[in-house]
Structure formats: structure tokens, C-alpha cells
Amino acid sequence: MPAPALSWPRHWLAGDRRRSLRRRLLLFLLLPLMMLLVAGAAVTYLGALAYSNRIHDRNLVDSAMALAQLLNQRPAGEKLTAQARFLLEYDPDGRNYFSIRSMRHGITTGSDDLAPSDHPPQLDRGAVLYDTRFFDRKIRVAALVMPNRYEPSDLLTVSVAETLEDRRRRAREILLLAIPTQTVLILAMFALVWFGVNHGLRELQPLTERLARREHDLAPITDADVPEEVQPLTRTIDGLFGRLRSMLNLQERFIADAAHQLRTPLAGLRVHADRLQRPQTPEETADAIGQIQRLVERASRSTSQLLALTRAQSTQVHDLADQTIDLATLIPELVGLRVQEAIAAGIDLGYEGLSQPIWMHGSPTQLQELLDNLIDNGLRYAGRGSMVTVRLSQAAGEILLSVEDNGPGVPSAYLSQLGERFFRVPGGGGDGSGLGLAIAQRIAEYHGAALRYHSGSEGGLVVELRFPAHPAEPA
Structure with missing residues (x-):
């Protein structure tokens, strides 16, 4: 019988694919809390070790002073008894050492191998604490200098030392006492964080419910209840x-x-x-x-x-102004494409412009659409035998593009309505759709150009556009 295939709950698998904000927040907070626990334990151990060292150092100095006092009280020539040596060297948690060194006679009592300090103590200056090694063990030494009451010209150096095991053991005990407390505090903080994250995410519930009730409403959703x-x-x-x-x-x-x-x-x-x-x-x-x-x-x-x-209305500015164009080259080419059509309509189509380059930002395709509509408007309404002239010039940081005809023109009462969708001048004739100038208006707006209409010197219509010029010729 084949072994049953393993199957996982679907929500587990879905949870693996989806990114949970709650899970990310909790992980981002839990990991620092765990690191904080480790850092707190390290700081606690170091603090406990420093405290233990301070206490043991104080006891070590007291032992050195007690030994010096004992030396002052013993009779001349009497050595330390075995019981006194046992008390000085006995330590249930480690090992103690001592030595009495005469400036004249060397070691008189105690451990011969107890090394002196690199900075020996001075008379009436108190005890000196230093670390050294005794065989393979690291020890802490307290040393002080006292006069030899039996030889006034001699000085005695009294040294008492102990191993470091007891100090470390006390620091570990303090750490073991502190870790449970710190762990409980960290767990309590994590529980508060869990509650805070869940409570904070519930602040999004009104927004979620409001969006769920919508069907075709595209009104703004930012409201007072949005965090x-x-x-x-x-x-x-x-x-x-x-x-x-x-x-x-x-x-x-x-x-x-x-x-x-x-x-x-x-x-x-x-x-x-x-x-x-x-x-x-x-x-x-x-x-x-x-x-x-x-x-x-x-x-x-x-x-x-x-x-x-529709294209002109939906095109964004950054989609249009993505090329640097030389209008002195582009406009004559576009006018030339309409010459045969103008000849067939019996209209004289001409161009007047500058020979040097005229730079601007824009879309060549959209500019062609704009100029085609302006020329088409002239060819359609100027009438047979008329003239349509396209002019290009540059002055005062602006580019002037105009299309002028000498046809019947447009009454001044209707000039302000030119460029509106489906508007056609009453009695103007022609079979236009009333959209050409509206298209030109939209393309001009997206290129940052100002478009206006006025009557020409010969009674026709002049459509004038002013474009912002490019500040410099491209390399």
C-alpha cells in the first residue's frame, strides 16, 4: 500500500506566498528584543563581575592589613603558626596565597614564587592591587609596605593573593538570578508589542469596510478616520x-x-x-x-x-516632451507633405521661416497632428484661389508658429468659440467635423503652448501658437 502523500493546509501555503504586514512587524520587533536580551545578559554579567571584583578586592586589602597587624603583634623571632598559615591560605571556593618579603633578607614567610608588582607599594601609601600569574593560575594580589619593628632600617612587603574562580562564580550566580527576570520582561514586552500591532492594524478596519461597500464609487478615500x-x-x-x-x-x-x-x-x-x-x-x-x-x-x-x-486628451506631458526637435527642419517637411493636396484644392500653400535651427521639447508625431489640423482647417474653409501661409519665427525666448489664410475669415463674435468640440462657424460652409481646432488646442496645451485666434491683415483667419523655446542647442 503506497505511503500517504503529505499535504499542508492551504492557508499555510498561501501565507508563504503572501507578505504579511503583521508578521513582518512582529519579526522586526522580536529580533531586536532577543538581541536586547542577549545584550542585557552580557551587561548584567559584566556588571556583576565588576561588583564581585570590587568586593573581593576590598576583602583582599583587609586581609593584607590584618596580616600586617598580626606581624606587629607577634614577639620578636616568632614565626607564623601552622594554624595561622592555614587560615591565611584556606578558601572554600578557590586558593589563597601570602608572602612576607624583607627588603634585606628576601622572603621570610609564605610563597616564594609570588611575583612582586611592577609598581611596588610605598610606605604609608596604603595597599596596591595588581594581577599576576602564579604557576598556571591567574591571581589577584594586594600588597602593602610596613616598617620592620625589630630592624628599623628594614621594610617588609606584605602580600596576600587569591585566585579568581570565586569572583567569576559570584558573577555567574548574579547572572542566573537576573536572566529569568529579564526573560519575563522581554516576554511581557513582546506580548505588549503583539497586542499593540494587532490593535494598530485594526485601525485600518474602517477604511477596509468603507472600500468593501463601494461598487462604482471612485471618490477619494482619504478621510478623518485614516491613520x-x-x-x-x-x-x-x-x-x-x-x-x-x-x-x-x-x-x-x-x-x-x-x-x-x-x-x-x-x-x-x-x-x-x-x-x-x-x-x-x-x-x-x-x-x-x-x-x-x-x-x-x-x-x-x-x-x-x-x-x-482622444489621443490628444489622454496623452501626458511627460510622454510628449521626450525629444528635442528642430522646428526649422520639421515644419517645412510637414508643410511639404500637404502641397499636392493644396494644389488639388486650388490653394497656394507656402512656408516662411528661419534658416538657423529652432529647438524645443515635444513629440514630432503630435506636432504633425497639430499642424495637419491647422493646415486642413485653412484648406477646407479658405476657399479655392486663396493662400495659406505657415510661418515660423523665434523671439524673446518663445517660438512663434502661425497658420494664416486670406479666406473669408471668422467673425469676431465667434473667435472665442474656436477650439471647442464640434463648433462650426454658422454659414462657414465646408464639411468639417468641428474637431480639428479642438485637437490642435489640446496638443498645444500639453506642449505648454499658448494658442489664440485673430483676424489677418487680409481679412482671413490667423491661428497663432507660442511655444517655450529650448534653452540651448543639444550637443
């Missing part, structure tokens, strides 16, 4: 909602504009299609087909204009 630390996130979401609202509004406007522009051509197509279904003379059939072709062309142009307007 200050979360507001950068909510402001970013509000910005995203704002861009989404703009896109939806743009979509709705496109649908409304398309319905507005295509309603008439589609209705006309239906009428002429019905005409073709009835018996017709060849002339009537040809007329219906011609009408259908014109309506199809109008619908196609309206669709192209709507798409161009």
Missing part, C-alpha cells in the same frame, strides 16, 4: 482613482462624441441604402452610390478625428 501613517498610501490610491475617473470620463465622452458625429452619416447611409433597394434609373443609382461614398468618407474622417482628439 496618518497610511495617508501616503491612500493619497496614492486617490491619485489612481483620479486617473481612472479621467479615463472613464474620456471613454464616456468618446462614446458620446462618436454617437454625435456618426448619427447623421449612418442615418444618411440607411436612407440611400433603402433607395438602392427600390427600382432606380441608372442616374439615381449613381447618385445614391455617390452619396453613400461621401457619407462613408465623412464617417471615416469623423472617426479619425475622434480618435485623434
Whole structure:
């Protein structure tokens, strides 16, 4: 029988894939707390060792002074008894040593191998403490100098030493007493952190519930109940909602504009299609087909204009101003592309500009769309036999681009309405869609250009754009 396959709870696996803010916060806080426990233990041990050293040093000095007092009280020539030596050397937690060194006679009593200090004590200056090694053991020594009462010209150095085991043992005992207390404190702090993190994350619950109740509402979510630390996130979401609202509004406007522009051509197509279904003379059939072709062309142009307007409305400034363009080279090329069309329409299309480079930031594709719409407006409404002139100049840190015709022009009462969507001057003729100048207006705005309309010197219309110039020619 095959062994059962191991299976893990799905929420465990999901938890491995997802990043939990609660888990990250707790880990970021738990690890420093554990390091704090270790550091606290080390500090506690060092502090306990320093305290133990201070106490033992004091006792060691007292023992040296007691031995010196004992030497002053013993009769002349009498040596230390065995019991006295035992008491001086006995230590239940380690080992004690002592020596009495005469300046004239050397070691008189005690351990011969107890090394003197590199800085020997002075008479009436108290005891000196120092560390040395006695065979393979590290010891602590307290030494003091006293006069030899039996030889006035001689000095005695009294030294008492002990091993360090007892000092370390006392420090470890203090550490073992402190660790449980520190552990309890750390656990209590961790429990408080756990509670604080969970309680703090619950502050997001009103925002979560408010978002869960929304369906199509894209209003800003930043409100008074949003914590200050979360507001950068909510402001970013509000910005995203704002861009989404703009896109939806743009979509709705496109649908409304398309319905507005295509309603008439589609209705006309239906009428002429019905005409073709009835018996017709060849002339009537040809007329219906011609009408259908014109309506199809109008619908196609309206669709192209709507798409161009949508692109102009949705393009961001940083998407447009990503190239350095020489307008003195670009504009003549774009005008040249429309010459054959102007000749076919019976219009004289010309260009006047400078020979030196004129630099600016912008999008060549969008600038071509802008200029095509301005030239198309002149070709469509100036009338056969008229002139359309494109001019380019630079002055006072600005670039001036203008398109002027000598056609019938636009009455001054309607100049302020030029550039509005679907606006056509009453009685102006032509079969335009009323979107060309609106497209030019949007592209000019995104390039930071000021666009205005005024009457020309010969009575036609002048469309003038002022672009900010590039500060310097690129390398």
C-alpha cells in the first residue's frame, strides 16, 4: 500500500506566498528584543563581575592589613603558626596565597614564587592591587609596605593573593538570578508589542469596510478616520482613482462624441441604402452610390478625428516632451507633405521661416497632428484661389508658429468659440467635423503652448501658437 502523500493546509501555503504586514512587524520587533536580551545578559554579567571584583578586592586589602597587624603583634623571632598559615591560605571556593618579603633578607614567610608588582607599594601609601600569574593560575594580589619593628632600617612587603574562580562564580550566580527576570520582561514586552500591532492594524478596519461597500464609487478615500501613517498610501490610491475617473470620463465622452458625429452619416447611409433597394434609373443609382461614398468618407474622417482628439486628451506631458526637435527642419517637411493636396484644392500653400535651427521639447508625431489640423482647417474653409501661409519665427525666448489664410475669415463674435468640440462657424460652409481646432488646442496645451485666434491683415483667419523655446542647442 503506497505511503500517504503529505499535504499542508492551504492557508499555510498561501501565507508563504503572501507578505504579511503583521508578521513582518512582529519579526522586526522580536529580533531586536532577543538581541536586547542577549545584550542585557552580557551587561548584567559584566556588571556583576565588576561588583564581585570590587568586593573581593576590598576583602583582599583587609586581609593584607590584618596580616600586617598580626606581624606587629607577634614577639620578636616568632614565626607564623601552622594554624595561622592555614587560615591565611584556606578558601572554600578557590586558593589563597601570602608572602612576607624583607627588603634585606628576601622572603621570610609564605610563597616564594609570588611575583612582586611592577609598581611596588610605598610606605604609608596604603595597599596596591595588581594581577599576576602564579604557576598556571591567574591571581589577584594586594600588597602593602610596613616598617620592620625589630630592624628599623628594614621594610617588609606584605602580600596576600587569591585566585579568581570565586569572583567569576559570584558573577555567574548574579547572572542566573537576573536572566529569568529579564526573560519575563522581554516576554511581557513582546506580548505588549503583539497586542499593540494587532490593535494598530485594526485601525485600518474602517477604511477596509468603507472600500468593501463601494461598487462604482471612485471618490477619494482619504478621510478623518485614516491613520496618518497610511495617508501616503491612500493619497496614492486617490491619485489612481483620479486617473481612472479621467479615463472613464474620456471613454464616456468618446462614446458620446462618436454617437454625435456618426448619427447623421449612418442615418444618411440607411436612407440611400433603402433607395438602392427600390427600382432606380441608372442616374439615381449613381447618385445614391455617390452619396453613400461621401457619407462613408465623412464617417471615416469623423472617426479619425475622434480618435485623434482622444489621443490628444489622454496623452501626458511627460510622454510628449521626450525629444528635442528642430522646428526649422520639421515644419517645412510637414508643410511639404500637404502641397499636392493644396494644389488639388486650388490653394497656394507656402512656408516662411528661419534658416538657423529652432529647438524645443515635444513629440514630432503630435506636432504633425497639430499642424495637419491647422493646415486642413485653412484648406477646407479658405476657399479655392486663396493662400495659406505657415510661418515660423523665434523671439524673446518663445517660438512663434502661425497658420494664416486670406479666406473669408471668422467673425469676431465667434473667435472665442474656436477650439471647442464640434463648433462650426454658422454659414462657414465646408464639411468639417468641428474637431480639428479642438485637437490642435489640446496638443498645444500639453506642449505648454499658448494658442489664440485673430483676424489677418487680409481679412482671413490667423491661428497663432507660442511655444517655450529650448534653452540651448543639444550637443
